[in-house]
Amino acid sequence: MNNTVKALTVVVPILILSVLGFGLLFSNDADADGVINSLDNCPNIVNPTQSDFDNDKIGDDCDIDDDNDNVLDAIDAFDTDPSEWSDFDFDGIGANQDPDDDNDGILDLVDKTPILPTEQLAVEYLKEIQNCSLEDTEKLSTTCYSQLFQKIIAREESILIPIDLSITLSKLGAIDDCHFTTHAMAHASFKENPNIIETLSNLDGSLCRGAFYHGSIASYFDMLKDEDEFNPTSHIELCDSFSGTSNYQDCVHGLGHGFVLFYSDELMPSVNSCNQMSFYQNQICIKGVMMQYTTDQMNQYDITSENISNMCPNSELSSQDYQQCVMSIGTTFAFQNFHNFDEASKFCELMNDEKDQNMCIQGLELEIHDSEKYKVSPLTQDIREKFQPQSIEGTSKIIDIRSPAIISNFEFIPKVGIISFYIDQPQYVILYIPNEFVTSKMIVTVNGQIPSELYGENNISGEEIVMIRFIPKDAGFVMVTPLP
DSSP: OOHHHHHHHHHHHHHHHHHHHHHHHHHTSTTOSSSOTTTOSSTTSOOTTOOOTTOSSSOTTTOSOTTOSSSOTTTOTTTTOTTOOOOTTOSSSOTTTOSSTTOSSSOTTTOSSOSOHHHHHHHHTHHHHHHHHTSSSHHHHHHHHHHHHHHHHHHOSOSHHHHHHHHHHHHHTSSSOHHHHHHHHHHHHHHHOOOHHHHHTTSOTTGGGGHHHHHHHHHHHHHHTTSTTOOGGGGGGGGGGGTTSTTHHHHHHHHHHHHHHHTTTOHHHHHHHHTTSOHHHHHHHHHHHHHHHHHHHHHHSOOOHHHHHTSSOTTTSOHHHHHHHHHHHHHHHHHHTTTOHHHHHHHHTTSSSHHHHHHHHHHHHHHHHHHHHHHHOOOOTTTSOEEOOEEOTTSSOEEEEEESSOEEEEEEETTTTEEEEEESSSOOEEEEEEGGGOOSOEEEEETTBOOSEEEEESSGGGSSEEEEEEEOSSOEEEEEEEOO
């Protein structure tokens, strides 16, 4: 036997033993956290510190009730304090220790209704809420919560209290995003009261990022599709009662959802319905169309490279609408993967075109950012943007204006091309003006002064629209005047 053969007879068994030994070691430490399975209090979850607050031999990272107070950690605001679990006013003080649990200025000792309605509702449905948190996957859990809140809406007189409870569970992390559950509540509410304008007029559209508006209008259009000779564009004025408020965008976005349901997921008729609106109305509506369309497509068909790459018909859509469609694929992946960027981005990477991959990821990132921003500090009505379209007398044209400030005394003089109005606070203002009403050079003044932050763009997004954006230092009188 030569030296090479002798060497192999020694080395190969050693390698085999080493590999087997590594495999044996790995199998004894399933989560590879350095603690062997027989000693690991969470053998399938990485937890090298082995923390176990209640000393029940189940590590905190896999213990569904860390303090053994019979309230699961998913909804327990104090999961290491067995004497507390609820903090529905989010002041950091548990309900048992909080002297004013509903923050109404009346101490609990003398308050006839000492706790918030959301806490009352949570206690009433605590068992069912906890059952939903125990579902095997986040998808099943979200479905369970949606069904539960539909039942609650059918039983409760108030819509706001169940929505507030959904928001609370979202803040606690029990629900990934209250947008889903609130959408479901809107469908249930519509069955109880199909007068959506009456329902929506008493509701802040910012709740769960407009989900109740979107779901309500979608339900309305879904009902109308069975009517003969119904033209959905005749209902564009459905949102007119919200014009000038921060809820207008949510209503028009809901129209987009509704068009898709009315046309049974046919994309182009839905897009064409949005195109009947003014420039900015159309943009908001298209986002609703694409959000509903991409969600429905992914629910109906397998998520494959071919299906995703062909979902948005490039040859039929304008470049702007195509971009919005692809970005909405990313938005849908964000929801389907419970706002986990790493997991969702893998699906964007299935798209054949690199530019489409990037647009998909951009939509994914925007949705995750918006979701996180909402949980930290929801926008209040006074700082939310208000859409305030202004009709040009004698024409069918509209000047769209976006601003948190309230626009008043709007006037446009076509003969001289001067636009004027008042703003009630020094907030940004964005105008979209049809090209035919502006000259090549326009000057913007607020109280006679040119704003230091002023920006303009011609033919925005390929449309015959001029966009002007400025941020004034003070409230007051605004003039947009052509230069001679």
